[in-house]
Amino acid sequence: MNQTEHIKIIKEYVKEKLSMDSSGHDYWHIERVVNNAQKILPFETANNLKVIVSAWLHDIGDYKLNNGKDKTEEIVFPLLISLEFSEDFAEEIIQIISEVSYKGGHNSTPSSLEAKIVQDADRLDAMGAVGIARAFAYGGSKGRELYNPEESPNEYIDMDSYKKNTSCTINHFYEKLLKLKDLMNTETAxxxxxxxHNYMINFLEEFHKEVL
Incomplete structure (x- = not known):
């Protein structure tokens, strides 16, 4: 089995598992992240296979999709071994995925170029028009208010406080999305x-005009 066949199987696996997600972490989010990574890769000297495999699998075990528990290793390791990847390769993919998440802004700089690229690719999908749509989809899936003028944006002291966040969706722009521009790793991203970023700024300006 060659790399193209491996990727096709992984793609179909992700599509089966995430196609019905309504929180903004569905199959199409994953495909956009892969596409973002492919835009970055030509300008970097990374291992393309590791980047693409990690991009396809970066959300499959995420705590947001597994009742608050990260299941990345539990899902990804046996999947890759079943495709005859080595244990070392599977562990590297798990390490890359572990460094992608925002974690309330409390994560360290990714330790590899591959992780930097996947992190950039994922964060780009949280920005712009798609990022706006995903923010409201996720907020709705969690029963959060669209906007509450009595709430102020939070600063999260650690990952736990970020995970427990229940503030309105508009606050999420100030708590995370507007910070992403300055957290990109690669020049392409x-x-x-x-x-x-500028598109989101324009959206927020219009939003606040309309709610006054």
Missing amino acids: KKIALER
């Missing part, structure tokens, strides 16, 4: 992020 920085350029894309700037345009998407």
Whole structure:
């Protein structure tokens, strides 16, 4: 079995597992992240296979989709071994995935170029028009208010406080999304992020005009 066949099986696995998600972490989010990674890869000297496999699998075990428990290793390791990848390769993929999440802004800089690229690719999908749509989809899936003028944006002291966050969706822009532009790792992602950041700024300006 060659790499193309491996990727096809992984893609179908992700599609089966996430196709019905309504929180903004569905199959199409994953495909966009893969596409973002492919836009970055030509300008970097990374291991393409590790980046693409990690991008396809980065959310499959995420705590947000598994009742608050991260199941990345539990899901990803046996899947990759079943496809005859080595244990070392599977462990590297799990390590990359573990470094992608925002974690309330309390994560360290990714330890590999591959993780930096996947992190950038994932964060780009949280910005711009798609990022706006995903923010409201996720907020709705969690029963959060669209906007509450009596709430102020939070600063999260650790990952636990970030996970327990229940503030309105508009606050999420100030708590996370508007910070992403300055957290990109690669030059390609920085350029894309700037345009998407400005789009969100324009959206928020219009939103606040309409709610006054």
